[in-house]
Every structure is written in C-alpha cells, then in structure tokens.
Amino acid sequence: xxxxxxxxxxxxxxxxxxxxxxxxxxxxxxxxxxxxxxxxxxxxxxxxxxxxxxxxxxxxxxxxxxxxxxxxxxxxxxxxxxxxxxxxxxxxxxxxxxxxxxxxxxxxxxxxxxxxxxxxxxxxxxxxxxxxxxxxxxxxxxxxxxxxxxxxxxxxxxxxxxxxxxxxxxxxxxxxxxxxxxxxxxxxxxxxxxxxxxxxxxxxxxxxxxxxxxxxxxxxxxxxxxxxxxxxxxxxxxxxxxxxxxxxxxxxxxxxxxxxxxxxxxxxxxxxxxxxxxxxxxxxxxxxxxxxxxxxxxxxxxxxxxxxxxxxxxxxxxxxxxxxxxxxxxxxxxxxxxxxxxxxxxxxxxxxxxxxxxxxxxxxxxxxxxxxxxxxxxxxxxxxxxxxxxx
Amino acid sequence: xxxxxxxxxxxxxxxxxxxxxxxxxxxxxxxxxxxxxxxxxxxxxxxxxxxxxxxxxxxxxxxxxxxxxxxxxxxxxxxxxxxxxxxxxxxxxxxxxxxxxxxxxxxxxxxxxxxxxxxxxxxxxxxxxxxxxxxxxxxxxxxxxxxxxxxxxxxxxxxxxxxxxxxxxxxxxxxxxxxxxxxxxxxxxxxxxxxxxxxxxxxxxxxxxxxxxxxxxxxxxxxxxxxxxxxxxxxxxxxxxxxxxxxxxxxxxxxxxxxxxxxxxxxxxxxxxxxxxxxxxxxxxxxxxxxxxxxxxxxxxxxxxxxxxxxxxxxxxxxxxxxxxxxxxxxxxxxxxxxxxxxxxxxxxxxxxxxxxxxxxxxxxxxxxxxxxxxxxxxxxxxxxxxxxxx
Numbered sequence: 001x002x003x004x005x006x007x008x009x010x011x012x013x014x015x016x017x018x019x020x021x022x023x024x025x026x027x028x029x030x031x032x033x034x035x036x037x038x039x040x041x042x043x044x045x046x047x048x049x050x051x052x053x054x055x056x057x058x059x060x061x062x063x064x065x066x067x068x069x070x071x072x073x074x075x076x077x078x079x080x081x082x083x084x085x086x087x088x089x090x091x092x093x094x095x096x097x098x099x100x101x102x103x104x105x106x107x108x109x110x111x112x113x114x115x116x117x118x119x120x121x122x123x124x125x126x127x128x129x130x131x132x133x134x135x136x137x138x139x140x141x142x143x144x145x146x147x148x149x150x151x152x153x154x155x156x157x158x159x160x161x162x163x164x165x166x167x168x169x170x171x172x173x174x175x176x177x178x179x180x181x182x183x184x185x186x187x188x189x190x191x192x193x194x195x196x197x198x199x200x201x202x203x204x205x206x207x208x209x210x211x212x213x214x215x216x217x218x219x220x221x222x223x224x225x226x227x228x229x230x231x232x233x234x235x236x237x238x239x240x241x242x243x244x245x246x247x248x249x250x251x252x253x254x255x256x257x258x259x260x261x262x263x264x265x266x267x268x269x270x271x272x273x274x275x276x277x278x279x280x281x282x283x284x285x286x287x288x289x290x291x292x293x294x295x296x297x298x299x300x301x302x303x304x305x306x307x308x309x310x311x312x313x314x315x316x317x318x319x320x321x322x323x324x325x326x327x328x329x330x331x332x333x334x335x336x337x338x339x340x341x342x343x344x345x346x347x348x349x350x351x352x353x354x355x356x357x358x359x360x361x362x363x364x365x366x367x368x369x370x371x372x373x374x375x376x377x378x379x380x381x382x383x384x385x386x387x388x389x390x391x
Numbered sequence: 392x393x394x395x396x397x398x399x400x401x402x403x404x405x406x407x408x409x410x411x412x413x414x415x416x417x418x419x420x421x422x423x424x425x426x427x428x429x430x431x432x433x434x435x436x437x438x439x440x441x442x443x444x445x446x447x448x449x450x451x452x453x454x455x456x457x458x459x460x461x462x463x464x465x466x467x468x469x470x471x472x473x474x475x476x477x478x479x480x481x482x483x484x485x486x487x488x489x490x491x492x493x494x495x496x497x498x499x500x501x502x503x504x505x506x507x508x509x510x511x512x513x514x515x516x517x518x519x520x521x522x523x524x525x526x527x528x529x530x531x532x533x534x535x536x537x538x539x540x541x542x543x544x545x546x547x548x549x550x551x552x553x554x555x556x557x558x559x560x561x562x563x564x565x566x567x568x569x570x571x572x573x574x575x576x577x578x579x580x581x582x583x584x585x586x587x588x589x590x591x592x593x594x595x596x597x598x599x600x601x602x603x604x605x606x607x608x609x610x611x612x613x614x615x616x617x618x619x620x621x622x623x624x625x626x627x628x629x630x631x632x633x634x635x636x637x638x639x640x641x642x643x644x645x646x647x648x649x650x651x652x653x654x655x656x657x658x659x660x661x662x663x664x665x666x667x668x669x670x671x672x673x674x675x676x677x678x679x680x681x682x683x684x685x686x687x688x689x690x691x692x693x694x695x696x697x698x699x700x701x702x703x704x705x706x707x708x709x710x711x712x713x714x715x716x717x718x719x720x721x722x723x724x725x726x727x728x729x730x731x732x733x734x735x736x737x738x739x740x741x742x743x744x745x746x747x748x749x750x751x752x753x754x755x756x757x758x759x760x761x762x763x764x765x766x767x768x769x770x771x772x773x774x775x776x777x778x779x780x781x782x
Contacts, residue, residue, distance in 0.1 A: 001568075001633040003406025008399060014650060015394025177392075209630035211617050212638045215610035223603045239600035242392040246649065247603045255646060258637065259405060 001259035023059035029171035031092030034063040073104035081108035099142020106150035106168040127165025141191030143252020145173035160275040177241035190282025204263035216256040265374035286341035291389035392650035414450035420562035422483030425454040464495035472499035490533020497541035497559040518556025532582030534643020536564035551666040568632035581673025595654035607647040656765035677732035682780035
C-alpha cells in the first residue's frame with residue numbers, strides 16, 4: 001500500500017424526507033445566501049425545489065436560483081453561475097440534482113472566489129479556495145456528492161476535463177433514495193454502470209498487496225450485482241435504491257481506493273464519446289469498459305481472474321487463468337446488457353467514421369501529448385484499436 | 392436501511408514516516424498549545440515521542456506532556472489531564488498510542504471545556520464541546536482514531552463506560568503501520584480480535600435489506616482473515632500491517648455500519664472482564680464472542696449462516712442451516728485460537744466464582760436496569776449462562 005491522505009469531511013444525511021432538512025444543514029455549515037443550482041424541469045415539477053425552498057425559508061436563509069444544467073455540464077452555465085455569485089454575494093452553492101448539477105455547482109463555487117478563468121482548474125490547477133457546496137442528490141451514479149472532483153465540458157472544442165480539490169468536497173450531501181424512484185430505467189441503469197466503473201477503475205491497480213481495498217471494492221460490486229437487477233425490475237424498491245445509493249457514495253469518496261494506483265482509462269476514453277454524442281456517461285462506459293478491459297487483460301491476467309472469481313462467481317481455471325479472466329469480463333458485459341445498457345457503437349449512437357476524430361481529441365486535445373495513462377499507457381494506435389473493438 | 396447521518400471529518404494521514412508530519416497537521420487544524428498524551432515507556436524508548444516533539448518544534452508549537460495511560464484507561468489520569476489543560480490553556484490534545492490513550496485524550500478534551508464532572512458524559516450525556524483531538528496511532532485495534540466514541544473506567548467501582556459525540560472525532564489521525572511492527576504477538580492478536588469484533592457487532596443487526604453494509608463488513612473480515620495470520624507469522628510484514636490498519640479504521644468509523652441496528656452485547660459483556668481482570672480487551676472478546684454468538688444464534692440462524700458461508704467459506708447446509716451457522720462460529724473460534732488468543736476463562740485469567748459479581752455489575756452497575764440490549768435483550772439469567780459458557 002502506498003502512503004496517502006484521506007479526508008472526507010462531508011456530512012451525509014441519508015434517508016426518507018431528508019431534503020426537508022436542507023435549510024438546517026446550510027445553516028449548520030454557515031451558509032446565509034444560497035445559489036440553488038439545478039437541471040431540467042423535473043426538480044420543479046416533482047415539488048422537490050419547493051420543499052427545499054421551504055426548508056431554506058424556515059431557517060431564514062435567502063437564495064437565488066440557476067437552473068438549466070444539462071448532462072455533461074457546460075462551461076457556459078458555469079460562467080453565468082460565477083457571475084451571479086459574485087454580483088449577489090452568494091456564500092453557499094446548493095446543487096439539487098445528479099452528478100452534472102453537482103459538478104457544475106463545484107465549478108461555480110471555485111470560480112466565484114478565483115480572479116482568473118475557472119477553466120484553469122480544469123487544466124490541472126489544484127483548487128485551493130471555493131464557496132461552500134452542499135448537495136441534494138437525485139440520482140445514484142457519479143459519486144460527486146462525496147468527492148473532491150468535478151467534470152465539466154468546455155463548449156469551445158467540446159473538451160471534457162476534470163478538476164480537483166478538497167475544498168470542493170460538499171459540506172453536506174442529502175441522500176434520499178426515494179428521490180431516485182422516479183428515474184427512467186435507462187438512467188437508473190446508466191447510474192449503476194457509472195458506479196461499477198468507479199469500482200473497476202480503482203480495482204485495476206499496479207500497487208501490490210492491497211487486500212483491504214480489493215475486498216471493499218469487491219463488496220460494493222457484489223452489492224451492485226445484487227441490487228441492480230432488483231431496482232430495474234421494480235423501480236419503486238426503496239431498499240434496493242438505498243443500498244445502491246450508499247454504494248455509489250462509498251464507491252467514489254475514495255475510502256475504497258486509497259493507497260493504490262488507479263486506472264481511469266475507461267473514463268478518459270468514454271469522456272470523448274459523451275462529449276461528442278451527448279450520450280449518458282454510464283451508457284458510454286457500458287460500451288467502453290469491456291473493450292478497455294479486454295485490451296488491458298494481458299497486463300495482469302491474475303487481477304482480472306481474481307475479480308472474475310470473487311465478484312462474478314466464475315470458477316478458477318487453474319490451467320488457464322486467462323480463460324477465467326475473460327469469463328469475468330464477459331459476465332460483466334452480459335450484466336450491463338441485462339440491465340438495458342448498450343453494447344456497441346451502434347446502440348450508443350456513435351459512428352465508426354468518427355474514430356480518428358475521437359482519438360485525436362483524446363490523445364492531443366487540451367494539452368495531452370499523444371497518449372493517456374492509467375493501468376497501462378495507451379497511445380493513439382491503442383486507442384484506435386479500443387474504439388474499433390466497440391463497433 | 393434506516394435513516395442516518397454519517398459524518399467522519401477526520402483527516403487520515405497514512406503511511407511510512409507520517410508521524411513526522413504531526414506538527415504540520417496540528418497547525419492545519421489550528422492547534423497552538425498541545426497536550427501530548429501517551430502511555431508507557433515504549434513511545435519514549437522507541438524515539439517516537441522525540442520525533443513528534445521535533446515535528447511540533449519545527450512548526451513553533453508549544454506543548455506539555457502527560458504520560459502514564461494504562462490499558463483500560465482510568466478516570467484518575469483524565470482528571471489530571473483536564474486540570475493541566477485548564478491551567479495551561481491547552482487547545483489541542485495529541486494522543487500518541489493505542490485506543491486507551493486516544494480514549495483518555497478524548498475524555499480530557501471533553502472535560503477541559505466542561506464545568507461539571509466529565510463522568511457525566513460516560514453516563515449518557517452527549518458531548519457537544521471539546522478541545523481538538525489528534526492522534527498518532529501505535530496499534531491497530533480500537534478504531535478510536537476514526538470514531539466519535541471513548542471508553543473510560545471509573546476507578547470508584549471499576550465501571551467501564553462509553554461516551555459519544557462528533558466533536559471528539561479526531562481532527563487528524565496519523566497511521567504509520569511501521570509503528571505497529573514492534574508490538575508483541577499477543578497484543579497484535581488482541582488488536583486483530585478487537586477489529587473483528589467491531590465488524591461482527593455491526594453485522595449482527597435486526598435491520599433488513601442492508602446488503603451494502605453486509606458486503607463491506609464481509610470484505611473487511613475477509614481482509615483480517617487473510618492478513619491476520621500473515622502478521623502473526625511475520626511481525627515485520629509492513630504490507631500486512633498496513634492492510635490491517637486501514638481495515639481497523641474502516642471497521643469502526645461506522646461507514647460500514649450506517650443505517651442498521653447493531654449488536655454490542657459482546658463488547659458490553661467483555662467490558663466487565665477487562666475492568667475486573669485488567670486483561671486485554673481483545674483477549675476478553677476472543678473468549679466472549681463465541682459464547683455470545685452461540686447464545687444468540689437462534690434469534691437469526693440465517694444471518695449466522697450467511698456470514699459462515701460468505702466469510703468463513705463454509706458450505707451451506709440447505710437441510711440444516713443451523714449447522715452452517717454453528718460451523719461459522721466454530722471457524723471464528725478456531726481462527727482466534729490460531730492467532731494466539733485465549734479460548735476460555737482459565738486462559739484469560741478469569742474465575743468462575745466471580746460470575747455473580749460480573750453479572751451484577753453488568754446488569755445493575757451505573758444505572759442499568761437488570762438487562763443489556765443489543766441483537767437481543769439479555770437479562771441476568773442470560774448473562775450468567777453466557778459467562779458460564781466461557782468456562
């Protein structure tokens with residue numbers, strides 16, 4: 001295990017009706033003027049926004065609003081949010097939505113206290129200062145409710161990039177599984193896929209002797225395998241939703257990923273797909289991961305065999321561990337198909353002829369030097385082959 | 392899953408040589424006058440205390456010292472520490488040691504800002520205010536480095552009781568697995584047992600559909616089963632020590648115990664043993680748990696069968712789940728014996744003739760009303776039977 005610092009000071013408020021405590025928690029974490037940031041109309045139509053406003057009113061906290069966050073959140077709205085925060089002296093950004101809304105809120109919170117262009121943070125500058133962020137989560141997926149990360153797409157060039165800093169970890173995150181019951185099955189499945197990707201990306205490590213984090217990741221994946229199909233079959237299953245929601249948070253606050261190198265090649269390769277086609281990130285991952293894993297398999301056959309046996313219940317083929325490793329990837333692919341995720345470019349809405357463009361942005365866009373690096377380093381040729389495996 | 396709040400704002404600093412950053416982290420969390428609190432001479436002899444002082448000196452932080460914490464920390468030293476803090480205007484209590492030192496430090500930190508008798512907190516009053524606490528951990532066991540709990544023994548009557556509050560969660564905890572390499576095997580094994588007890592006590596729940604926390608607990612137990620014997624066989628195995636250390640922290644910061652009822656009958660029953668005989672808490676638990684589990688088995692056979700199959704690799708006996716459940720408890724008992732833990736009263740140094748006294752203090756001491764309550768409620772008769780099973 002490598003040395004590490006783990007700091008997750010987010011207060012998680014979990015369970016039924018907890019959104020009605022939003023005001024109480026904003027107050028507890030010293031917010032007095034809030035920007036409520038949200039996405040489309042569902043937060044309005046469902047009455048969620050009204051309940052949150054009522055809760056803020058109840059604590060005498062004033063607020064302004066900024067809706068309209070789209071999946072794969074864009075820089076344009078972030079600039080708008082920063083402007084509002086500066087002009088209206090906002091001191092707390094409350095994200096009501098999923099990962100896109102939360103990531104956009106984090107970008108606004110960081111940009112509001114920064115004199116330069118907030119995009120600097122998405123080009124590698126560590127975020128040292130930001131307004132306080134809180135969240136009311138409406139989809140179990142991105143894990144942004146417990147992370148110090150944010151992903152935003154720059155409209156000029158459609159670069160999808162990430163930024164990091166402890167100060168953008170939410171002060172509190174309200175997790176009410178019931179709020180996720182109204183999600184369409186496809187979005188639910190995309191969320192499940194994203195959570196499993198966060199676990200796989202941490203599992204694929206080059207650090208040896210990390211049994212504790214291996215076992216924790218396996219436990220969370222087993223949870224997803226048990227609860228995923230239950231919630232797809234019965235969207236109103238509160239308990240299955242609850243188990244998935246806490247698994248999603250634990251999958252990405254990094255308590256199960258400490259002290260080990262991590263992969264993230266699948267995320268990096270997928271980001272170009274959702275940036276170009278605006279597909280759901282999870283759906284893109286469903287197509288990307290089996291290809292990336294298969295391509296990376298020979299780098300550490302035993303690691304893939306281990307997850308096949310421990311998580312997917314494959315029998316170890318001691319004469320041919322590679323067969324076991326492949327069986328694990330196949331089991332994962334079939335699981336993703338079974339919950340309704342796309343299996344190839346066609347089902348995702350991606351096009352073979354775009355591959356050169358995808359590879360070019362992936363390997364050269366926004367400062368990259370011809371390759372990406374995770375579990376293994378992948379150059380343009382590797383990435384081309386991987387995208388072709390997805391056709 | 393039940394509603395819950397989970398808040399673990401401790402900054403964990405993990406890995407080799409991290410104790411040299413003590414000063415940096417005291418400063419980061421606004422400490423200026425420190426009470427260094429420690430136990431016996433090993434922290435002095437090993438040079439650990441000197442390294443920490445050097446680190447504080449390096450940041451210009453002044454300090455006073457209070458050593459002498461004994462296992463099962465006593466109220467007497469706590470009163471002394473409170474007095475020092477008040478007189479010397481200490482604002483940060485730095486515990487250098489294991490669970491006993493940390494628990495004593497938490498009691499001092501709480502008592503220093505309280506006008507009444509600190510023991511009020513150990514009789515059920517929630518701790519709302521305390522000096523900041525930091526830790527440099529020297530044994531993986533109690534999990535106190537990441538918890539909001541403290542256990543102290545009142546010398547008058549030898550009552551061993553616990554207190555709780557978010558404010559006594561350490562601001563930071565420095566976890567260097569190398570510091571645990573010099574521990575005698577018995578203490579190492581007692582620590583392993585304590586960690587596994589924290590996991591079992593959370594596993595034995597009356598809350599249904601808690602797959603995510605079940606799976607996380609199982610993962611941590613599997614880690615202990617893998618790494619425990621390795622570290623007993625080779626005390627210098629840094630990697631095994633590291634896996635155990637992080638498992639110990641995760642076992643008790645409650646991220647794997649949220650949203651579910653928990654047991655704690657074994658801890659409650661053991662506390663009287665270590666209070667009376669001053670045995671290692673883990674050693675007492677090794678004798679207590681198999682008896683308590685066997686006594687509680689009929690309350691939920693399937694839960695014990697599940698842990699037997701998933702954690703201990705027992706084959707499920709579908710015609711006789713109780714046989715599987717018992718096989719799991721037996722496997723656990725044999726594991727504890729294999730790492731050098733005592734298996735009965737005699738090996739622990741406890742006496743059959745003390746049972747009436749133990750039961751009396753357990754069920755009536757310090758305000759209890761004739762029974763204790765966890766996975767099931769146990770009255771005097773139950774507790775007597777359980778202690779007798781340990782003979």
